[in-house]
Amino acid sequence: MNQTEPKLSKIPFIIGDAILVGLAYIIYHQSTRPMTGWQMLFFVLCGALGAWIAVLPFLLEYRAALKLSETNTLTSAVSQIQNVEQLAAQIGAATAQWQNVQEHSAKTVSTADEVAQRIAAEAQGFTEFLQKANDGEKAHLRLEVEKLKRAESEWLQIIIRMLDHTYALHQAAIRSAQSGLIEQLGNFQNACRDVARRTGLAPFIPNAGDPFDPQFHQLADTNAQPQPDAKVGEVVATGYSFQGQLLRAALVTLQTEILERVEEFVEAAPEIAVEEMTQGGDPAPMQVNGQSVPPNLEEQTLL
Numbered sequence: 001m002n003q004t005e006p007k008l009s010k011i012p013f014i015i016g017d018a019i020l021v022g023l024a025y026i027i028y029h030q031s032t033r034p035m036t037g038w039q040m041l042f043f044v045l046c047g048a049l050g051a052w053i054a055v056l057p058f059l060l061e062y063r064a065a066l067k068l069s070e071t072n073t074l075t076s077a078v079s080q081i082q083n084v085e086q087l088a089a090q091i092g093a094a095t096a097q098w099q100n101v102q103e104h105s106a107k108t109v110s111t112a113d114e115v116a117q118r119i120a121a122e123a124q125g126f127t128e129f130l131q132k133a134n135d136g137e138k139a140h141l142r143l144e145v146e147k148l149k150r151a152e153s154e155w156l157q158i159i160i161r162m163l164d165h166t167y168a169l170h171q172a173a174i175r176s177a178q179s180g181l182i183e184q185l186g187n188f189q190n191a192c193r194d195v196a197r198r199t200g201l202a203p204f205i206p207n208a209g210d211p212f213d214p215q216f217h218q219l220a221d222t223n224a225q226p227q228p229d230a231k232v233g234e235v236v237a238t239g240y241s242f243q244g245q246l247l248r249a250a251l252v253t254l255q256t257e258i259l260e261r262v263e264e265f266v267e268a269a270p271e272i273a274v275e276e277m278t279q280g281g282d283p284a285p286m287q288v289n290g291q292s293v294p295p296n297l298e299e300q301t302l303l
Contacts, residue, residue: 010057020050156247159196160240163203166192167238200243206232206250218249230254 024046031039166189173185193203206217212230219226220236232252239250 013053013057017050017054020046020053024050156201156242159199159201160248163189163192163196163240164237167203201247202241203238204241204250205235205238206252208232208234209255212252212254214249216246216249217252220251220253224254226254230256 024043027039027043027046028035031043035043166185170182170185170189173181176182196203204216208231210232212226212232214226216239217232231254233255234253235250236253237251240247
C-alpha cells in the first residue's frame, strides 16, 4: 500500500534558529573581552539551541519516513500473510476436493470390480448354458442320425428284399420259357432297378464264367471251399452296392456244383415227382435257377 510522505513546515524552525543565532551574536557582540563564564554559557547555549532547532525538522521527517516505511512493510507482511492464508485455504479446499475425488475413484473402482465380477459370472453362466444347449443339441442330432441310419438300414433291407423277389420272379419266368412273361417281368425288374439306382442302390450280377472273387461273390453253400481257379456258374441272388460301398456280395454257385446238382436232379427226379403228388406240406422256399435262397439272406447284407 503506497502512502505519500508527510511534509513538515520548516519556517518556524528557521525563524527559531535565526532568533537563537541572532541572540548568540548579540551576546557575543555586547559582552566584554574576555567573555565571562555566564556570557560564554549563554553564547554556547544559544548556538547549540539554534543548531538543534535547524536539524530538528530533518530528524522529525526521517522518523516519520522511517515509521511510514515500517508501516508499509508491516502492511505488506500482513497482506502476504493474508495471501498465505488464502493460499492455505485454497490448498485445504483442493485437498478436500482431492479427497472427494479419491473417494469417488475408490467407489468407481469398486463398482467397476463388481461389474467385472458380474460380467464374468454372467459370461460363465452363459457359457455353461451354451455348453448345455450344445450338448443337448448334439445328443438330439446324434439320436436323429441314429434314427435316420436305422431307417435307412431298414429301408435298404426292404428294397433289397423286393429286388431279390423281382429277380427270383424273372428267373422263374426264364425257366418257364414264356417269352411274353419273360419280357414283362424283365421290364418290371429293370424299372425297379432304375428306381433303386436313383437312391444310390445299385445291383450287380456277375457273369457266368467270371473268376470267383471272395470280395464280391459268396457261395450258396457256406461249407464249400472254392478252388483258386474256381469260376462262377449261376447267380442265386444279386449283389448290391450303396453309394459306391459294397452292401452284399452276389450269391453264386460254381460251375462244378452245377454239374453235380444236375446229375443228382436227374437221378432223383422220379422220386421227387411221386413225393410231391402224394404228400402235402409247407410251400418250398424261394428258388432262383433251381437254387434255394437262404431265408436269412437279408441278414447277410453288409451295412
